[in-house]
Amino acid sequence: MARIIGRMPELPEVEVTRRSVASRIAGAEVESVFVGKPLRWPLGIDADELRGCRVGEVVRRGKYLWLPLLPADRQAPAPRSSGGLLIHLGMSGSLGFSWQPGAPGPHDHFDLLTDRGVLRLTDPRRFGAVVWGPAMDQGVPARLLAGLGREPFDEALTPEAVHTALQGRRVSIKQALLAGDIVVGAGNIYACEALFRCGIDPRLAAGKVSRPRVARLLAEVRAVLAQAIEQGGSSLRDFKDAHGAQGHFQLSTQVYGREGQPCRVCGTPVRRIQQAQRSTFFCPICQKR
DNA sequence: CTGGGCTCCTGTCAGC
DNA sequence: TGCTGACAGGAGCCCA
Numbered sequence A: 001m002a003r004i005i006g007r008m009p010e011l012p013e014v015e016v017t018r019r020s021v022a023s024r025i026a027g028a029e030v031e032s033v034f035v036g037k038p039l040r041w042p043l044g045i046d047a048d049e050l051r052g053c054r055v056g057e058v059v060r061r062g063k064y065l066w067l068p069l070l071p072a073d074r075q076a077p078a079p080r081s082s083g084g085l086l087i088h089l090g091m092s093g094s095l096g097f098s099w100q101p102g103a104p105g106p107h108d109h110f111d112l113l114t115d116r117g118v119l120r121l122t123d124p125r126r127f128g129a130v131v132w133g134p135a136m137d138q139g140v141p142a143r144l145l146a147g148l149g150r151e152p153f154d155e156a157l158t159p160e161a162v163h164t165a166l167q168g169r170r171v172s173i174k175q176a177l178l179a180g181d182i183v184v185g186a187g188n189i190y191a192c193e194a195l196f197r198c199g200i201d202p203r204l205a206a207g208k209v210s211r212p213r214v215a216r217l218l219a220e221v222r223a224v225l226a227q228a229i230e231q232g233g234s235s236l237r238d239f240k241d242a243h244g245a246q247g248h249f250q251l252s253t254q255v256y257g258r259e260g261q262p263c264r265v266c267g268t269p270v271r272r273i274q275q276a277q278r279s280t281f282f283c284p285i286c287q288k289r
Numbered sequence B: 001c002t003g004g005g006c007t008c009c010t011g012t013c014a015g016c
Numbered sequence C: 001t002g003c004t005g006a007c008a009g010g011a012g013c014c015c016a
Helices: A011-027 A139-147 A159-166 A173-179 A189-196 A210-239
Strands: A030-035 A053-055 A059-061 A064-071 A085-088 A094-098 A108-114 A115-120 A129-133 A270-274 A278-282
Touching: A011 A059, A011 A064, A011 A094, A011 A115, A011 A210, A030 A053, A059 A189, A064 A139, A085 A139, A129 A139, A159 A210, A189 A210, A189 A278
Parallel strands: none
Antiparallel strands: A030 A108, A053 A064, A059 A064, A064 A085, A085 A129, A094 A115, A108 A115, A270 A278
16 A cells, blocks of 8 residues: 655645745845755855845746845845745755744755745755756756746647647656646646546556547646645645645545545546556546546 | 656655 | 664656
């Protein structure tokens, strides 16, 4: 039986995090920076150089957050660098913003201390990252974002475009979804759930999915992500502190993490298989094509 | 260009 | 009850 690891930050959790942090940190002035244990990549700048920057509007791209750091107009002396921080929560990361978070704990690896509070990255497994760059489309951030597919809610992402992009792909549709180079945001949980909702066998070759089914799949990816964002958003009202987000985003799943348990639609035991070293959950009866 | 496999890390859990 | 080892997973990266 597969175990479910507590929270896996996928697009919905990243978006909910953005919404909870953005309005409170916008306009804040950086006073100092704490860097803990190494994360996935080095920060890429001397932390002292961020002092005196003003935080801009936090935006999300895929599962990344971009935190603009601009020169504060009335600050003297002016910061030595402006640009921003590209943040990824990895497998186990969470971002909190609070007035007095206390001393960093063993899993707190980055603090941005500002005049409005402290933005803190907590990440036990350290798959996450905080990387400085001169702009979102320059330097290391640009390189990291370059291969990303379209945003799931981008209106320019049509079923036709997705279908075309899938043509010739021989990997499974599940792997193609996870790859994120066509549409971003569907991690392992949501890929499994979306495929279940539209009755597509996760093992089916990506290029073999018919156009109507691609349209249905895109709709379900959007629906499951939107639902998760909404659920996370509603739970935000209960936030008490910076890390109150724990466990709030666990959508009640139809198949994910339910190996051996009866399919909620037909009662057949949910199957678990490995695809590219990753667990896939599906109903062998409901997902036949 | 595509696809497959490896890698980072540590909390959790099965099994002895 | 305590210890050990397998496992989970996002996504960059390297190689065939």
